[in-house]
Amino acid sequence: MKYEVTIGGGDGAGKGRLFVVEIDGDDVFLDGRRVVARLDSLPETPIRYLEVDGRTESLAMAHDGHGWRVQVRGRVRAVGVVDERTRRLRELAGGEAKSGRSGVVKAPMPGMILRLQVERGQRIKVGVGLVVLEAMKMENEIRAPQDGVVTQIYVEAGSVVEKGAPLVELGPSS
Amino acid sequence: MKRVLIANRGEIAVRVIRACREEGIESVAVYSEADRRSPHVAAADMAVEIGPPPAAESYLNIERVLSAARRTEADAVHPGYGFLAERADFAEAVEAAGLTFVGPPPSAIRAMGEKTAARRRMEESGVSVVPGTTSPVAGPKEAAVVAAEIGYPVLLKAVAGGGGKGMRRADSERELQGSFQQATSEAMKAFGNGDIYVERFIEHTRHVEIQVLADTHGTTVHFGERECSIQRRHQKLIEEAPSPAVGPELRELMGATAVRAARAVGYVGAGTVEFLLEPGESGNFYFLEMNTRIQVEHPVTEMVYGVDLVRQQLRIAAGAPIEADGRSLEPKGHAIECRITSEDPFNDFLPDTGTIQYLNVPSGPGVRWDGGIAVGDDIGLYYDPLLAKLIVWGETRAAAIGRMRRALDELVIVGVATSQPFHRLVLEHEPFTNGSYDIGYLEQHGDALLAAADDAGELERIAVAAALAEHQRMRIASPQRIGAGDGRVAGSAWLRAARLDGRR
Structure with missing residues (x-):
């Protein structure tokens, strides 16, 4: 079976790296190159022992319903794995609608909105503070990730938000 | 002093309880509803629930803390750091209740707590201020x-x-x-x-602080400096002792100044005088503030001076004199501390939440773990994100750095993103390894440091691991899928296991 593996950063939609891993019985091919690899689990834990070409490593792995979260030396990476068959099926079905770059700025962590620093209709530059979110008694300024116009504000001062809650929508600047 | 109530939680509560044990003193933990199963509760001899999760209704509630002390017949209160530790009114209330406050007199807390008054007082006693x-x-x-x-x-x-x-x-x-x-x-x-x-704001200064200890008999001594310039938004991340920028002469001068500052306010117990040290050879330093409590980073001092500061706090509170022979002490070797917090360096250091699913604590020669977490703990947003402190000692600074890298590689915390990978990167980074860094370090190097973190070989191994794990997962899942239309296989764990075994 061939798998397409995409390694992203953390939660961000940053540039991912794609690998093709083929598993055929005991044979494993990484981007066409044969490697000797095995993965064992430590029972009742997320810990896996990986051996690739004689090099051993321990990782923590968990499947969150969408993909894998792989942790090595404290760094957690989101890793998407799609087998070839599933990918083809998806392509045949017309693929999922590509949700282009969303203009909605979301809460990066749970907290309380202290202040709004922009108004609806306001034209803003990248880096401008949009809202101030308080978490753990620290004030965190959430800044605009791009130039644009504020088309929607979803919160008000005093709102308590969960991680990922929409805060402000930015439309194109022209 | 026979029974001490610790008005705190997390790693510092555990640290104080350990000191009590070693001194032969009983300990009483207090905890909020969110902390019922926390390690500090299990570590103590007795424990009292003092209210709901928000700190204002539990750990910051003086009346509830004192009522817990009365109920358990504690005769002293240790405040740790944070929460009520630098509240003069708390120290007063403890004393008014007839209990011993393990810390300085309320007047000293007040004198240093109001920062502008402290600056005036320091100027008057001839200590330079910023x-x-x-x-x-x-x-x-x-x-x-x-x-x-x-x-x-x-x-x-x-x-x-x-x-x-x-x-x-x-x-x-x-x-x-x-x-x-x-x-x-x-x-x-x-x-x-x-x-x-x-x-x-003086650019390129270093944050260097002096540990002092004063008893009730008029003796005040210092235990050299800690270097705390690796900070983010004025929150310390890595500390070390001694400072790469401080030699024996400057240490004596800063130490004597810190002792003078402590004496000026009638200080008793463990305290820290923070200074900004100017860059270059000038050796100019300015008083920043005095923290009238035990500091988070106290272990690096303990490692290089062979002193247990928390046990000293307890002894001083019980009226014992400091055993000092008047000679100044020299640090031995080098110690480094990394603060392990539930903050994600790859997500702008924002606090993360989750349940600790797995924990492997580093050990071996020269490694110390001051932790306040255990498997099953929910890491929420009610309290400070500090989970634990990883401290190492080495004969030299280079040895300590090598040991810290090794210890960080052994550490596994699953369930919440932590500062661990940030520390690992700093410990390889030249401005840190050569000791030339200042308080602008993170602002200057942080982004590049975190962006350059990808190692091609590591990504390849992760890709292989993920594919193998997915392969195994599909093999476990597929019999159930087949089972929907095939009664013989559905629900038979034995058959599934047999299939899995067949693939090994």
Whole structure:
């Protein structure tokens, strides 16, 4: 079976790296190159022992319903794995609608909105503070990730938000 | 002193309980509803629930803490750091209840707690302070006038401050307005006092602090310095002792100044005098503030001076004299501490939440783990994100760095993103390894450091691991899928296991 593996950063939609891993019985091919690899689990834990070409490593792995979260030396990476068959099926079905770059700025962590620093209709530059979110008694300024116009504000001062809650929508600047 | 109540949680509560055990003193933990199963509760001899999760209704509630002390017949209270540790009214209430406060007299807390008054007092006793105001400013307008006089950049600081809260930098008059508002409102929330004063922000300084210890018999000694310049938003991340920028002469001078500062306020117990050290050979240093409690980073001092500061606190509170022969002490070897917090360095250090699913604590020669977490703990947003401190000792600074890298590689915390990978990167980074860094380190190097973190070989191995794990997962899942139309296989765990075994 061939798998397409995409390694992203953390939660961000940053540039991912794609690998093709083929598993055929005991044979494993990484981007066409044969490697000797095995993965064992430590029972009742997320810990896996990986051996690739004689090099051993321990990782923590968990499947969150969408993909894998792989942790090595404290760094957690989101890793998407799609087998070839599933990918083809998806392509045949017309693929999922590509949700282009969303203009909605979301809460990066749970907290309380202290202040709004922009108004609806306001034209803003990248880096401008949009809202101030308080978490753990620290004030965190959430800044605009791009130039644009504020088309929607979803919160008000005093709102308590969960991680990922929409805060402000930015439309194109022209 | 037979029974000490620890008015705190997390790693510092565990640390104090350990010291009590070693001193043969019983310990009483207090905990909020959120902390029922926390390690500090299990570690103590007795434990009392004191209220709901928000700190204001539990750990910050003086009446509930004192009532727990009465119920358990504790005869002393150790405040740890944070929460009530630097509240003079708490120390007074403890004493009024007939209990011993393990810390300085309320008058000393008050004298150092009001930062502008402390600055005035230090100036009077001949200790240099950072240029700025020695009284609060009336508002952003007055702050702008002061800033124009002393020159930008400036630091706006909470008069009641501490722990980097209510502190904002402003590089220009344009920035001052917003920074002032943020500092005021943060200070109001953290300390119930929004007063702000202005200090010049001196670039490329180092944060160097001196540990002092004073007993009730008039002896005050210092235990050298800690270097704490690796900070983010004035929150320390990595500390070491000794400082790469401090030699024996400067150590003696700073130590003597710190002792003078402590004596000026009638200090008793363990305390820390923080200084800014100018870059270069000048050796100029300025008083920043005195923290009238045990510090988070106290272990690095303990490692190089062979002293147990928390046990010393307990002995001093019981009236014992410090055993000092008058000779000044020299640090032996080198110690480094990394603060392991539930903050994700790859997500702008924002706090993460989750349940600890797995924990492997580093060990072996020269490694110390001061932790307050265990498997099953929910890491929420109610309290400080500090999970644990990883401390190492080595014969030399280079040896300590090598040991810290090794220890960080052994550490596994699953369930919440932590600062661990950030520390690992810093420990390889030249400005840290050569000791030349200053308080601008993170601002200057942080982004590049975190962006350059990808190692091609590591990504390849992760890709292989993920594919193998997915392959195994599909093999486990597929019999159930087949089972929907095939009664023989459905639900048979034995058959599934047999299939899995067949693939090994």
